[in-house]
Amino acid sequence: MAERDPEPGAVVLAKPSHPHESAHLHVTGQARYTDDLAEPGDMLHLCFGQSTEAHARIVSMDLEAVREAPGVHSVYTAADIPGANDVAPVAHDDPLLAEDEVVSHGQALFLVAATSRDAARRAARLAKVEYEPLDAAITSAQARAANSLIEPTQRMARGDAGAALASAPHRAKGAFEMGGQDHFYLEGQIAVATPDEDGAIHIVSSTQHPSEVQHLVAHMLGLTSADVTVEVRRMGGAFGGKETQAALFAAAAALVAARTGRPAKLRCDRDDDMVMTGKRHPFEVAYEVGYDEEGHLLALSLFLSSPCGASVDLSPAINDRAMFHADNCYYLPDVEIVSERLKTNTVSATAFRGFGGPQGMLAIERILDDVAARLGRDPLEVRLANLYAAGRSETPYGMEIKDxxxxxxxxxxxxxxxxxxxxxxxxxxxxxxxxxxxxxxxxxxxxxxxFTTTHLNQAGALVHVYADGSIQVNHGGTEMGQGVYVKVAQVVADVFGVPLGTIRCTATRTDKVPNTSATAASSGADLNGMAAFNAASTIKARLVDFLSRTYACAPEDVTFGADGVQAGAARLTFGEVARRAQIGRVSLSSTGFYATPDIAYDxxxxxxxxxxxxxxxxxxxxxxxxxxxxxxxxxxxxxxxxxxxxxxxxxxxxxxxxxxxxxxxxxxxxxxxxxxxxxxxxxxxxxxxxxxxxxxxxxxxxxxxxxxxxxxxxxxxxxxxxxxxxxxxxxxxxxxxxxxxxxxxxxxxxxxxxxxxxxxxxxxxxxxxxxxxxx
The missing domain is CATH 3.30.365.10 (Aldehyde oxidase/xanthine dehydrogenase, molybdopterin binding domain)
Structure with a gap:
């Protein structure tokens, strides 16, 4: 079985390779994504009407022509939202539909529901919106001049960088820029909402964070979270772009389904998707570094500035992680890292693979290249001279590097x-x-x-063993092509000693495993694998107890392996064990939970x-x-x-x-x-x-x-x-x-x-x- 906590120094062998659990479906075109689900005859198709201004007051919005367009069923504005007009992850500053003011080009103004996607898109273009333009901060320079910030500038420091710079034998200043990045997932943003009985609603969403979509939709509709079920079987890529951004599209579909009593689908056009959704944060970097003749960094003053867009989104945590990773593999003895988070009238930047880490890491690697160039040395030698080592193993944020x-x-x-x-x-x-x-x-x-936000480091799982020996696994991780389903399935198969084909992973659903964190921060297999391990281990312990009683043997004489289950002198198949346990009234289902230990951050x-x-x-x-x-x-x-x-x-x-x-x-x-x-x-x-x-x-x-x-x-x-x-x-x-x-x-x-x-x-x-x- 899988060993959760081997003795220190114990050798744990890597597991064998297995194909992605949906690989055969991907290559044959049978893998079903949200847009592949059958559409009922009364399905409504949606499209947003978008702002043509980056920052303006909405003077008037004439939607009569939109309502009268062919195929249009209904049109919705912020006034039609029964609960909170909010799809923001933290700061409550991202409205589903703009009310009095727009803060970025392409922002959603209204929502069209029509009998076809093309009809909705054509109708959305017929709106007559009058704006009163306001000052817009498009660039970092404009935002800085206006002192436009999403939060106060942050500082992380150790020692006295100023004094160390003053005494360094060599000093250098530099600056450079790095751009943002579009997620460009193969499957764009999409959601399907279907009304259920008694006001409940079911949503199939291409999202990395089903629980967040569930909670935001519930607040938007004035429902409880128990009234909303969010389901995700797979995504065609995400890379962070579906951690917070998917909520906009899921909430729109849910609004229409709730108001009309008909299923509603919003499949975003690629151009609209790129205009409306957040990107990787671009950064401006400036630095002053002090160093010696061998290239050892003696002092560093580092300034990181990022235009974060028109709302907060996850920018505080993303910029924090850029600060965390501004050391990369290197010890910085006297260092000051200042992080400026600018508010601009562009679509809000958001999570992207690495979550700010790449930007911080690129900054320090660039600095080392600069030092090497000025000294005429091979950059690798300068890198080696600055690596963490014994006696030089504490990060600027006070964490000891032990691995x-x-x-x-x-x-x-x-x-x-x-x-x-x-x-x-x-x-x-x-x-x-x-x-x-x-x-x-x-x-x-x-x-x-x-997750640098500590409470997000938790996960749940649900494991069922059926009487025929087959096993169903559900957990809070979402599959976006990265293989978390097959990894978790392998973990459960190892616990019971059964072939991987025995395991069936089912779609991630908020009514099976509640209150989960996003599949992000590279933690999907860590968190959900351990939660599934704990659930499976609970069932296995019940089976061991049952078999030891049934066959009058010690618990340690019950083993599970590829050859079946050994209970004292008896040998059984796993299916036989499951059937006998079910007849013996043993529970073959369990939840599992895991919270990452030993982490805390002020x-x-x-x-x-x-x-x-x-x-x-x-x-x-x-x-x-x-x-x-x-x-x-x-x-x-x-x-x-x-x-x-x-x-x-x-x-x-x-x-x-x-x-x-x-x-x-x-x-x-x-x-x-x-x-x-x-x-x-x-x-x-x-x-x-x-x-x-x-x-x-x-x-x-x-x-x-x-x-x-x-x-x-x-x-x-x-x-x-x-x-x-x-x-x-x-x-x-x-x-x-x-x-x-x-x-x-x-x-x-x-x-x-x-x-x-x-x-x-x-x-x-x-x-x-x-x-x-x-x-």
């Missing part, structure tokens, strides 16, 4: 990827190649695992232990840049990543590859552009470039670190969803080195911002040559 495997991982990857030999070969190539320049970089990752002081453990990784990336066009190619990538004792190596490797490529897209091709009026210009696949198969490195090797979690997680495994995303920082670092090769004698870092589009690469080449020549 530091970064030095060993970097050393192994450095050798296996032939970093030193390739660096020399690339230097020779660059000296002989006037147009094409290559770059190589090795960057590590240390990513904290847990946000006011920015001190504590916000993370249960860290996941580590390292990547070597090699790139080539055409200095005439600014185009680049990622030639080869070698990854060594830590997933503890893997629950499913094949699933984990898939997550690592997908996360890396998505991170590569954030840093190289995915550029969000708004115009001066706050309109998103990159709102479709025609104007927004995600990585494609041709962007994948021709050679990509992925190896799993052969270790286990020091903490007693499920089977001593580690989370895998978010940490691999940040391995792609190695691509950005390699691009900087390739650009720097245009003027190798210059001891400065090229002024390259992310994403490193061809235009930005060309600008960085020109800026580097100019700065290097002047220096």
């Amino acid at each position: 530091n495997i970064a030095p060993e991982m970097i050393a192994r990857l450095r050798e296996n990827a032939r970093y030193d030999a390739r660096s020399k070969a690339i230097a020779t190539f660059n000296a002989q190649s006037p147009i094409l320049k290559r770059g190589l970089a090795l960057t590590p990752v240390k990513f904290g695992i847990s 946000r006011a002081a920015h001190k504590g232990r916000p993370f249960y453990y860290f996941s580590y990784g390292a990547a070597v990336s090699e790139v080539a840049v055409d200095t005439l066009t600014g185009e680049h190619k990622v030639l080869a990538v070698d990854i060594l990543h830590d997933v503890g004792a893997s629950l499913n190596p094949a699933i984990d490797k898939g997550q690592i590859e997908g996360g890396f490529v998505q991170g590569q897209g954030w840093l190289t091709t995915e550029e969000l552009v708004w115009d001066a009026k706050g309109r998103l210009l990159t709102h479709s696949p025609a104007t927004y470039k995600i990585p494609t198969a041709s962007d994948r490195p021709k050679r990509l090797t992925i190896e799993l670190w052969d270790g286990q979690n020091v903490e007693p997680t499920i089977n001593r495994s580690k989370a895998v969803g978010e940490p691999p995303f940040m391995l792609a920082i190695s691509v950005f670092s390699a691009l900087n080195r390739a650009v720097a090769a245009c003027l190798p004698e210059a001891r400065c870092l090229p002024p390259l911002d992310a994403p490193a589009t061809p235009e930005k690469v060309l600008a960085a080449i020109a800026g580097h040559r100019k700065e290097g020549t002047q220096a």
Whole structure:
């Protein structure tokens, strides 16, 4: 059976690989998503009417033409909402439908219900809305000038950074920007609401947070949470974009279903989806760093500024995590990290894979590249000089690093990827190649695992063993392609010693497992796997007690395994045990619960232990840049990543590859552009470039670190969803080195911002040559 808490130092073997539980359905087209569900004849289809202003007072809204349009059944405004006009996760500042004021372009004004989706979309465009424009803060500079913040500026510090800077033998200042990122999930935002008897309502939603959707819909309709059931079988991708953003669409469908008594469906058009939903937070970074001749960081003053959009959403926690990860794998002796959270009249930024961690991590990696360039050293040597180590193991927020495997991982990857030999070969190539320049970089990752809002670190599960020996598992985790269902199924199968095919995972539903947290923070398998383990273990304990009584043997003489169940001298199949236990009136159903232990964080002081453990990784990336066009190619990538004792190596490797490529897209091709009026210009696949198969490195090797979690997680495994995303920082670092090769004698870092589009690469080449020549 699965060991929850092996003795310290015990070896826990990684579990065998199994296909994703829906893989056969995905490849044959039989996997059913929300839009694949059969539509009853009286289904109503919905579309939002959207604001054409970024910030304005609504003077009047004439919807007569909308109501009279062909196929329209009804039109709804904020006045038609019976309860709270709110779909915000925390701050109650995100209305379902705008009332007196709009605060971003594309904001929902009204809702059209029609007999077809096309009819609803056509009708929504017929509205006549009169606005009184108000001052709008579209850019960070405009928001800063207006002192427009979502919350007070935050500060995390240790020691005296100012004094340490003053005494440092070398000092440097720098600044750069990194852009946001659209989630670009394959399945867009969608929800179907069906009225049930006595005022209850059932919602099928593509959401990472069914319980939050349930509670918000209940408040919006003036119902109790018990009246609302939210169901999620699977999502076609989410990446954080369906943690809070799905509530808008689910609430709209629920409003219409409640008002009309008919099922209602809102399937968002891709352009509308990109305009209306939040993105990754862009950041502006400024720093002053003090260091010695060997590249040791002696002092750091770091300023992180993020335009958060028009509402709070999850921005406080996201920006907090950027501060948490501004150390990455490095000890910062005297440090001050200041985080500015700006309120802008753009769609609110939201959760995205890494949740602020990538932005903080990119900042410190950029700083180390800068120090290395100024000293004329290999950036890897500067990174090694600053790693956490004995006596240098406390983070800026006061958490002790007890599981530091970064030095060993970097050393192994450095050798296996032939970093030193390739660096020399690339230097020779660059000296002989006037147009094409290559770059190589090795960057590590240390990513904290847990929700930094402590109470979210909990999960529930429900396990049924049927009399024929089949097992049904339900838990609070949602499946968005990451494989949490198959991992949890493996955990339960191990408890009972039965084949994986014995387990049936059912759709996540709020009426089966209540009050769950979002499937986010990379914690889906950690939390739900342990909750399911606890539920299954409760049933197993009952079976052991029953069998020991029935067959007059000691409990320790009852074993479950691949060959069946041994009870003293008797051997039975698991199905026989289940049938006999049912006849013997033994309960074969149990709930399970798990709350992550030993974590606490004082946000006011920015001190504590916000993370249960860290996941580590390292990547070597090699790139080539055409200095005439600014185009680049990622030639080869070698990854060594830590997933503890893997629950499913094949699933984990898939997550690592997908996360890396998505991170590569954030840093190289995915550029969000708004115009001066706050309109998103990159709102479709025609104007927004995600990585494609041709962007994948021709050679990509992925190896799993052969270790286990020091903490007693499920089977001593580690989370895998978010940490691999940040391995792609190695691509950005390699691009900087390739650009720097245009003027190798210059001891400065090229002024390259992310994403490193061809235009930005060309600008960085020109800026580097100019700065290097002047220096």
